[in-house]
Amino acid sequence: MKVGEVEEKITNIEDGEFTDKMIDAVKSITRDQNKEIKTIVEKKTMEQREVNKKMVLEIVGEEKRKMESELEERMKRKTNLIIFGLEEDTTEKDAGIKKDRAAIETILGEIKVSHKPINSRRLGNLPTENLATGSEMGRGKRTRPLRLIFASEVARDETLRSFHRTRKEKVTEEEDTRLISKVSMRMDMTPKEREEDEALYQHLIKKREISKNEGDEHAIWIRRKGQVINIGKYPVDKGPREAKKKE
Structure with a gap:
C-alpha cells in the first residue's frame, strides 16, 4: 500500500x-x-x-x-414443676435435701394431692453469699428454684391446678401460715416458652385494660391453651357471647 x-x-x-x-x-x-x-x-x-x-x-x-x-x-421438662421462694438450708448438703423433701410433703399435703414427685433438685449454683458456714449464717439468704419431676403430665397438671386453687382459698386464721402462701409454682419452661408465656401475659393485660376502658363489666379474660379468651357471660340482648371470641 x-x-x-x-x-x-x-x-x-x-x-x-x-x-x-x-x-x-x-x-x-x-x-x-x-x-x-x-x-x-x-x-x-x-x-x-x-x-x-x-x-x-x-x-x-x-x-x-x-x-x-x-x-x-x-420433652425433658414436660412433667416438671418449679417451686420458687422456698427457703433453702445450705449448712449441709444432706440437711438441705432432707429439708426440701419435708417441705415438698408439706406443700402437697396443703393442696391435698396424692401425686408424689419421683425426683427433686435445686437449680443453678449456690449463690456466693449462701456459702457461709454455721447454722444461722447458712439460712435466710437467696434461694434457688426447686424442680419437681413427676411421672406424668397428668400428675404435673393436677398438682399445679390444686396449688393455684388452694392458694386462692380464704383461711380462717388472721394470718395465712400455710407454706403455699410463701412460695410460687409454675411449669418448667424453656427460655423460648418463657418468652411466649410473657408475650401471652402482656396480651392478657392489654385485653383486660381495653375492656375496663370500654366499660365492659362482663368481660373475664383468661389464658387457656396458649390463647387469650373471654369467658364472660353476657346478657341475651347483647348479641353473641363475647366468651366465644378468641384472641
Missing part, C-alpha cells in the same frame, strides 16, 4: 469514515466481547446462586437444629 493510501485511510478514520470491511471487523469484535461478557456474567450468576443456595441450606439446617433442640428440651 502506498504512503498516500495509508494517509487517506488514516484521514478517513479520523473523519469517522469506515470501509465495510472495517465495520464488519468492529462488529465481529463487539460480538465476541459481548459474548465473553455474557459468559462471565452467567458464570458469576451461577456462582452467586450456589453461594446463596449454600447459605439458605445452612440457615435452614441451623433453624432445624434449633427446633429439634427446643422440642427435645420441652
